Amino acid sequence: MAERRPVVIAGAGPTGLMCALALRRQDIPVVLCEAEPGLTHDLRAGxxxxxxxxxxxxYGITERMLIDxxxxxxxxxxNKPGDLIAEFDLGLxxxxxxxxxxxxxxxxxLTPIQLxxxxxxGGADIRFGCKITGFTQSAHGVSVAIERNGESETVxxxxxxxxxxxxxxxxxxSGVEFEGFTWxxxxxxxxxxxxxxxxxxxYNCYIADPTEFGALFKLPHDGPPGLWRLAYPANPDESDEALLEAPRVEAALQRLVQKPEPYDVVYKSTYRVHQRVAAAFRAGRVxxxxxxAHLNNPLGGFGLNSGIHDAINLCDKLGHHWHGESExxxxxxxxxxxxxxxxxxQAMSIRNKQMMEERDPAVQRARLTELIAVAxxxxxxxxxxxxTSMISGLKRANEIQ
Ligand SMILES: Cc1cc2nc3c(=O)[nH]c(=O)nc-3n(C[C@H](O)[C@H](O)[C@H](O)COP(=O)(O)OP(=O)(O)OC[C@H]3O[C@@H](n4cnc5c(N)ncnc54)[C@H](O)[C@@H]3O)c2cc1C
Known part of the structure; x- marks a missing residue:
């Protein structure tokens, strides 16, 4: 029967792993295909x-995350150089x-905990080094083309x-449009x-500045005192090598907080940021x-969080369908x-970025004054x-029928 065929998941990032866990909890057969030979280790969300x-x-994930x-x-x-404008306390x-x-x-x-x-x-068919290269679908199922060790097969x-x-x-x-823009x-x-x-x-600060806004947050690293990560914008016409030259990075950190000794920088990289949303999150059986399904700038820390929210919402509904409800x-x-x-x-991450980077000092002053009043x-x-904790938006969206 078509319904007893497994659900194939492309990608063992945090979203794919969360989907696999949520489906297995409902006894749904899963094949998880990850193109890389193991979990990826690049520094991203945090x-x-x-x-x-x-x-x-x-799922027991949070408990283990709380350890480190x-x-x-x-x-x-x-603002720059580092003066406090407003503070918010989640204890509220x-x-x-x-x-x-x-x-x-x-x-x-996170991903090693999920895996x-x-x-x-038990029960999940987990395949690393297994790339999904395409698919065809009918009303009853999907034939998924995969490539593993140079061999092609269909699941x-x-x-x-x-x-x-x-x-x-x-x-x-699937042909679904990915609408939006790149900053x-x-x-x-x-x-x-x-x-x-x-x-x-x-441990988490957003830096408002018309020429060099940014986000600073503290991560655990390999023990105390942890790592402080600063993200800031730079000229896209310059090469990555030029932007990452030690004196350039040092100068950016000094502009945030000036200190006599140089900063001990243990990691640096560049990346481009997009704001895009798929025109639909369903295309038949895909x-x-x-x-x-969506990309956003990092101001607010929403990207990875919303991937987990997708996984939980999707697998709950797929589970109900699997066990007899309408598709x-x-x-x-x-x-x-x-x-x-x-x-x-999208709305909040764009607004956050615009507020942090506002070039007109009068407009920025007005917006920040409003924020001070809110705080x-x-x-x-x-x-x-x-x-900002995504609670209201989730509640509103979950009420949609
Ligand atoms: C520098 C940076 C900082 C960020 N900071 C934050 C933050 O602070 N907060 C936040 O919420 N978000 C942040 N994000 C975004 C966040 O990292 C992503 O939203 C998150 O990784 C999405 O998880 P995902 O599982 O959907 O996709 P990914 O993590 O990209 O995982 C996709 C997986 O699919 C695999 N794959 C790709 N193609 C195939 C294929 N054809 N077949 C099989 N497998 C395939 C890939 O190898 C990968 O393992 C940041 C991103 C970057 C780049």
Missing amino acids: AFHPPTLEMMAP GIKVRRWQIR LADITPFPHRLHLEQHR DILKSE EASWLIGADGGRSVVRKV PETFVVASTIHDFGEQGFA LLAGDA DLLDLYSRQRRAATVEQV ADPAKARQHMLN
Whole structure:
């Protein structure tokens, strides 16, 4: 029977692994295909919001993340050079979430936890070094083309989940448009062991500045004092090598907090940032989730979080369908998660970036003054926390029918 064929998942990033776990918990057969020979280790997302921690808790993931992760209750808006403008305290949400804080932990420390739990629970067919190259679909199933060790084969699936990242082959073959734009600037990410906490910086700060805005946050690293990661924009016409020259990175850090000794920079890289959303998250028996379905700038830390939100929403509905309910639920997945992406993640991340980079000093002063007033008013601050922690947007989107 078509329905007894497995669900094939493209990509063992955080979204694909979360899908595999959520489906296995419902006894649904899963084939998880990851193109790379193992989990990827590049430095990417590192901030988790309260609803994401709540969603992962029943799987035992959150408990394990809390062992090494840094709880971040306060976050700040600062200017350059580093003066405090406003501070928000997530403790205000202690009455509605068991996790009234952000949790900082690199993505490459989350995925081994997910994989370990997936393996220990058994039953998933996990294939590394297995690239999905295309598919064809009918009303009853999907024939998924894979390449492994230079050999091509086809896996017959009931559904195909594309969790294969921003350059998703699954999305491209499905023909779904990836609407949006790419920001003109390149972002530089530099991590240092200098402890900005000594200057009063909270573990998560957004830096407002008309020429060089940024985001600073503290990650666990291999032990105390942890790593502080600064992301800031740079000229895209310059080569990566030029932007990452030690004196350039040093100067950027000195512009944030001036100190006599040079910064000890242990990691640096560049990346481009996009704002794109798939026109639909469902195309027949193909479902898109995570970066395959949406990309956003990092101001707010929404990207990875919303991939986990996709996975939980999708697999709940796929589970209900698997056990007898209408497949229309999968259209509801698309409607709900696309709305959450467009109205919440895209809108807030674009607004955050525009506020941080505003070039007109008068406009920026006005916006920051408004934010100071929000921070000073407990009711308004609470609403701001609900919005920026993705709680309000999730609630609104989940009410869509
Ligand atoms: C520098 C940087 C900083 C970021 N910071 C944050 C942050 O602070 N907070 C936040 O929430 N988000 C952040 N993000 C975004 C976040 O990292 C992504 O949203 C997240 O990785 C999405 O997870 P995913 O599983 O959907 O996709 P990915 O992590 O990209 O995983 C996709 C997987 O699919 C595999 N794959 C690709 N093609 C195929 C194929 N054809 N067949 C099989 N497998 C395939 C890939 O190898 C990969 O393992 C950041 C991103 C970057 C680049």
